[in-house]
Amino acid sequence: MNFLASHKRSLAIAGIALVLVAALASLPFCLNAGSSQGNSSNSAPSVTASANTAEAKASSKALSVGKTYKYDLNGDKKKESLVIKSLNYSKGDSGYSKLGIYVNGKLTWSKSKSTQFFSSVSARLITLKNGKRYVWVKAADQDGVCFSNYLLRLSGKKFKAYNLMLSSTYGVDRGTSFVKVSGNTITMKHKYDTATTGITSFKFSYKYTKGKLKRASSTASISYKAYSSYTNYSGNTVWLRHGVKLTAYTNTKFKKKAFTVSAKSAFKASKIVVSGSKVYFKISNGKKWGWIKASTSYSSLNARYA
Numbered sequence: 001m002n003f004l005a006s007h008k009r010s011l012a013i014a015g016i017a018l019v020l021v022a023a024l025a026s027l028p029f030c031l032n033a034g035s036s037q038g039n040s041s042n043s044a045p046s047v048t049a050s051a052n053t054a055e056a057k058a059s060s061k062a063l064s065v066g067k068t069y070k071y072d073l074n075g076d077k078k079k080e081s082l083v084i085k086s087l088n089y090s091k092g093d094s095g096y097s098k099l100g101i102y103v104n105g106k107l108t109w110s111k112s113k114s115t116q117f118f119s120s121v122s123a124r125l126i127t128l129k130n131g132k133r134y135v136w137v138k139a140a141d142q143d144g145v146c147f148s149n150y151l152l153r154l155s156g157k158k159f160k161a162y163n164l165m166l167s168s169t170y171g172v173d174r175g176t177s178f179v180k181v182s183g184n185t186i187t188m189k190h191k192y193d194t195a196t197t198g199i200t201s202f203k204f205s206y207k208y209t210k211g212k213l214k215r216a217s218s219t220a221s222i223s224y225k226a227y228s229s230y231t232n233y234s235g236n237t238v239w240l241r242h243g244v245k246l247t248a249y250t251n252t253k254f255k256k257k258a259f260t261v262s263a264k265s266a267f268k269a270s271k272i273v274v275s276g277s278k279v280y281f282k283i284s285n286g287k288k289w290g291w292i293k294a295s296t297s298y299s300s301l302n303a304r305y306a
Contacts, residue, residue, distance in 0.1 A: 056130070056131040057129065058128055058181045058182055058183055059126075059127045060124050060125065060126045063082075063124055063135070064123075065085065065086055065123065066083065069082045070082075071125060072133075073103070073133050073154040074155060074156060075131060080103050080104055081104050081105065082101070082102070083102040084099075084100075084101050084102075084137060085100045085102065086118070086121060087099070087100050087112075095118050095119045095142075096117060096119070097113055097117050097118075098111070099111045099137065099139045101137065101159070103157070108154075108157070108158065111139075111147070111150075117141060118139035118140055118141050119140075121139045122136075122137070122177075123136065123137045123138070124136045124178050126178075126181050127181070128181065128183070128184045129183045129184050130184050130208065133153065134186070134213075135153075135159075136178060136186075137149075137150055138150075138176055140174075144174045144175050144191070145172055146165055148165075149165045149175070150163055150164060151186065151206065164176050166190065166192050166274060166279070167277045169277065169279075169296055170195065170296055171195060171196075171279075172193040173191075173193075174193050175191050176191070177189045179203060184207060184208040185206065185208075186205065187203055187204070187205045187206075190202055190203070190204060194295070194303065195294070195295040195296070195299075195302040196240075196292070196294045196302070197240060197272075197281060197303055198240070199224070200223065200272065201222065202221060203220055204216070204217070204274075205217070215274075218273050219271055219272070220274075221270065222270065222271060222272050224238050239266040239267070240267055240268065240304065241267075242295070242304075243264065243302060244263050245260055245262055246261040246267070246283070248260070248261065248285075248288075248289070248291060249290050249292070251291060252273055257290075258288060258291075259288045259290060268285075269282065273291075280293055280294060
């Protein structure tokens with residue numbers, strides 16, 4: 001019996017020893033597992049941080065005059081109230097002489113003219129991919145002649161304005177329509193009535209880069225939508241005639257002559273260049289092509305459709 005009791009005690013002690021060894025052996029693995037998870041956590045990007053740095057989706061929304069909207073316009077994560085108003089109505093002129101934008105109840109931007117009136121307003125909120133927001137607002141009279149045409153961005157409590165109106169030296173700005181917003185670029189379609197070409201349309205893109213909105217290119221292809229002697233001319237090019245001789249040059253530096261177009265001879269215009277306050281056209285006469293400066297005066301044969 002003593003031998004059996006002694007043998008049982010030995011087996012019990014051996015079992016306890018095995019349990020202790022197993023426990024001690026597992027302890028480092030547990031510690032290593034925790035350390036491995038910690039390293040993985042430090043090296044992996046945070047989901048929250050990624051969500052915070054995500055850019056907005058480019059979009060646009062039409063705005064109505066007189067209606068109050070709530071948007072974060074300046075990026076301070078607080079919504080401002082926005083109202084566009086037509087002001088100073090003249091019954092005799094059947095139009096308004098002042099356009100105003102109110103932010104949080106205060107007149108923050110306005111455009112007024114004492115000798116010109118508008119009867120319609122087009123407006124849109126445009127959101128770029130980077131989250132910057134612009135208010136596009138255009139006012140025009142019954143003939144479509146622009147009273148005001150701007151892309152406005154609220155910076156702090158003031159609007160920074162980008163003027164979309166084209167030079168009045170060479171013609172009449174008949175208005176702009178919104179085409180699309182993609183990424184950080186806004187595309188607009190212009191309608192311009194010049195002494196050189198009559199009413200033409202063309203698209204310019206405006207890209208937000210380095211903190212500013214800039215036109216992506218100074219050159220655009222033109223198309224026609226004009227009326228002459230009750231005939232509707234449309235397409236990429238139409239024949240034109242001028243009352244004076246035109247000299248075309250090889251480029252817009254106007255140093256080397258390409259060819260001349262005699263008075264009353266037909267020519268075509270296919271492209272426009274708007275560089276600052278200057279306007280140029282690319283024209284062709286048969287197989288020859290070149291650049292001319294836009295005309296600043298009208299005559300009986302300016303922009304006459306052949």
